[in-house]
Amino acid sequence: MKSLKGEFAERGVSVVIVSFAEPANLAQYQQYHRWPFTILADPELAAYDEFALKRLSWLHVFSFSTLKTYWQLLRQGIRRQDFGKEDIYQGGGDFLLNRDGHLLFAHRSQDPADRPPAKKLLEVVDRLTPRSSV
Numbered sequence: 548m549k550s551l552k553g554e555f556a557e558r559g560v561s562v563v564i565v566s567f568a569e570p571a572n573l574a575q576y577q578q579y580h581r582w583p584f585t586i587l588a589d590p591e592l593a594a595y596d597e598f599a600l601k602r603l604s605w606l607h608v609f610s611f612s613t614l615k616t617y618w619q620l621l622r623q624g625i626r627r628q629d630f631g632k633e634d635i636y637q638g639g640g641d642f643l644l645n646r647d648g649h650l651l652f653a654h655r656s657q658d659p660a661d662r663p664p665a666k667k668l669l670e671v672v673d674r675l676t677p678r679s680s681v
Contacts, residue, residue, distance in 0.1 A: 551665045552583050558672050560643075563587060565594045567637055595637065600655060602636045607658045616660035635659075643671060651675050 548562065555562055562584040566573055570588040577586055589595065607613075641663055643652040652671045654663050 548665045549583060551669065554665075554669055555672075558669070558676075560672055561585065565589050567592055567595060567634060592637070598640060598642060598653070598655075600638045600640050602634075603638045603656075603658060605636075607638075608635055610658040610660070613658045613660040641668065643668065643675075645676060 552562065564582060564584050564586045566586060567589055568576060569590050573586060573588045638656055640653065640655040642650060644650055656662060
């Protein structure tokens with residue numbers, strides 16, 4: 548996602564990350580990752596509820612695809628960082644909304660590794676919206 552930030556910006560798309568972490572933990576996370584995006588803290592899970600993001604089962608959290616992703620990250624030298632108490636069972640998702648707040652695209656992750664590629668999100672933006680209205 549970082550590498551395609553310019554592609555999103557060219558289309559007038561702002562990437563916003565919403566996390567259920569407490570703001571203090573989120574600041575620590577951002578200091579480590581240095582995401583070039585706006586990051587919002589939602590420890591009350593209001594956005595998660597609004598977008599119908601449910602808690603995942605143990606089998607989904609530790610699915611083959613999730614373990615495979617973690618293994619690939621370990622092989623790349625990327626280690627898990629402990630940023631405090633995290634709810635590993637809370638499901639996430641990726642959503643595209645227009646400037647009026649209308650939902651254009653929704654992907655609710657089935658497991659932690661289930662994320663649409665950033666290029667797919669760009670394709671959806673190109674297909675669904677004129678560049679000037681996102």
